[in-house]
Amino acid sequence: MSLAQCAADTIVVLDFETTGLSPNNGDRAIEIGAVKLVDGQVVDRFSELMDPGFRISAFIESYTGISNQMLAGAEATETVMRRFASFIQGCNLLAHNAAFDSKFLDAELARLGCGYDGQFVCSLLIGRRIYPDAANHRLGTLVEYKNIRHDGVFHRALADAQMTADLWLAMLADCGGNLTFAEMQRLSQIPKAKVAQWLARR
Secondary structure, eight states: OOGGGSBTTSEEEEEEEESSSOGGGTOOEEEEEEEEEETTEEEEEEEEEOBOSSOOOHHHHHHHOOOHHHHHTSOBHHHHHHHHHHHHTTOEEEETTHHHHHHHHHHHHHHHTOOOSOOEEEHHHHHHHHOTTSSOOSHHHHHHHTTOOOOSOOSSHHHHHHHHHHHHHHHHHHTTSOOBHHHHHHHTTSOGGGHHHHHHTO
């Protein structure tokens, strides 16, 4: 069975905190948090700070709660990302706004000359299609919309990954509970006007 055919709830849910918006501008990852789900249950977690090799801005310190002092005691980004590359091998991947997290994952692993064999799906794109009545489709908004329990911590990687995992399981249930990963990928790209019809045929 290919990775794309695996059950949609066998997945690594990940989130990065970074020094900025784009690795193309020299921005680096400073924290990775991930939750590994198998059959809807958390079987493993990965959570580490990482030193990008330069000081982060006061804005990023305030936004994430991650200080330069905290990063000074962390291992280098390259060291942490090499371990994370092993953690995700053989797994499909999920992120909320996957376009952001995937570009940092790709950039950091390219520095190491390694990659990964899974594919990404985006819970933000799925949310736009199956929760059209939500005020917006940011992670915090959808967590509140679905009454998902949380500890109030946002913009720390493991907390955001756990909330995304809980949101993913809610989405699977709302879609009937039996969609494959490939079908969830397909759902994320279907025109919004055709979602109800598409789901009814599954």
